[in-house]
Amino acid sequence: MAKRIDGKAIAADVIGKVTAASAALKAEKDVVPGLAVVIVGDDPASHTYVAAKGRRAKECGFHSVQVTLPAETSQAELEQVVRELNDDPTIHGILVQLPLPAHLDEFPVIQLIRPEKDVDGLSIVNAGKLALGDTKTGLISCTPAGAMVLIRSIHGSDLSGLDAVVIGRSNLFGKPMGQLLLQANATVTMAHSRTADLPEICRRADILIAATGRAEMVKADWVKPGATVIDVGITRIPAPERGEGKTRLIGDVDYAAVEKVAGAITPVPGGVGPMTITMLMANTMIAACRDNGVTVPDF
Numbered sequence: 001m002a003k004r005i006d007g008k009a010i011a012a013d014v015i016g017k018v019t020a021a022s023a024a025l026k027a028e029k030d031v032v033p034g035l036a037v038v039i040v041g042d043d044p045a046s047h048t049y050v051a052a053k054g055r056r057a058k059e060c061g062f063h064s065v066q067v068t069l070p071a072e073t074s075q076a077e078l079e080q081v082v083r084e085l086n087d088d089p090t091i092h093g094i095l096v097q098l099p100l101p102a103h104l105d106e107f108p109v110i111q112l113i114r115p116e117k118d119v120d121g122l123s124i125v126n127a128g129k130l131a132l133g134d135t136k137t138g139l140i141s142c143t144p145a146g147a148m149v150l151i152r153s154i155h156g157s158d159l160s161g162l163d164a165v166v167i168g169r170s171n172l173f174g175k176p177m178g179q180l181l182l183q184a185n186a187t188v189t190m191a192h193s194r195t196a197d198l199p200e201i202c203r204r205a206d207i208l209i210a211a212t213g214r215a216e217m218v219k220a221d222w223v224k225p226g227a228t229v230i231d232v233g234i235t236r237i238p239a240p241e242r243g244e245g246k247t248r249l250i251g252d253v254d255y256a257a258v259e260k261v262a263g264a265i266t267p268v269p270g271g272v273g274p275m276t277i278t279m280l281m282a283n284t285m286i287a288a289c290r291d292n293g294v295t296v297p298d299f
């Protein structure tokens with residue numbers, strides 16, 4: 001049976017380090033790290049995530065700002081909010097919650113965020129630094145950064161000789177994940193919905209990372225015995241067994257079957273998910289340290 005990678009416990013450990021660094025910055029420079037999260041519209045899942053970000057930021061001792069905008073907000077109004085946050089010296093990190101309502105174009109909004117405040121790591125500057133192998137001066141997208149912490153807990157920081165397969169090629173996850181694995185010396189295959197014979201490609205992987213967006217798509221016979229399986233999917237399904245109207249989360253991996261084959265596996269919930277908000281706190285701390293000329297701790 002595979003080792004269950006406990007994302008909640010690893011996230012708690014990183015949050016402890018961020019909280020200590022935040023207290024040290026206050027003591028040394030009288031500076032409080034500031035995080036602003038912008039949310040547009042009424043998507044219930046997005047509101048849940050944003051509320052959790054605010055709570056976590058406060059627990060870390062941060063100044064936490066939530067800008068809530070109505071669904072009808074125009075592109076110009078949203079961009080003006082980002083400009084104001086860019087110019088606010090108490091804010092070190094800015095995040096625009098995704099997805100945005102359909103009438104808004106996320107790309108120009110994200111590119112407006114100053115790279116040094118882009119705690120989502122989605123700006124061209126931060127994505128470019130990662131692509132060029134600079135993991136020290138930019139900011140890295142939170143979910144892949146968190147997945148990498150989980151992978152390090154199993155394999156250490158040098159993945160030389162290991163084959164990694166990433167299913168999914170989004171800017172938010174798949175592309176930066178591939179870059180991070182490459183930077184750690186893994187041999188990386190980027191797979192996606194148009195990849196031919198996906199199960200066969202996945203069977204080569206020592207580290208298999210599923211961000212397909214399709215619930216329980218990765219089956220036991222896709223997995224090399226002993227492989228590390230990282231599940232980035234989150235699908236909410238009805239769970240009448242828990243009571244009327246109740247739901248539960250499942251991932252992109254058929255956990256019950258795959259845990260019998262894999263060497264290590266992340267659960268959903270409680271695997272990669274808790275690392276996303278944790279690495280947002282770490283990125284905000286990094287941004288605040290850099291802004292104040294303080295050595296950036298290792299998270």
Ligand SMILES: Nc1nc2c(c(=O)[nH]1)N[C@@H](CN(C=O)c1ccc(C(=O)N[C@@H](CCC(=O)O)C(=O)O)cc1)CN2
Nearest residue numbers: 049096097098099120142143269270271273274276277
């Ligand atoms: N601007 C961004 N938008 C979005 C991002 C992002 O990184 N930046 N990621 C996702 C949503 N997300 C954070 O925003 C997020 C997803 C999941 C979790 C999490 O803790 N999941 C838990 C389960 C939580 C639950 O019960 O619902 C888990 O998997 O254990 C946190 C944050 C899209 N948008």
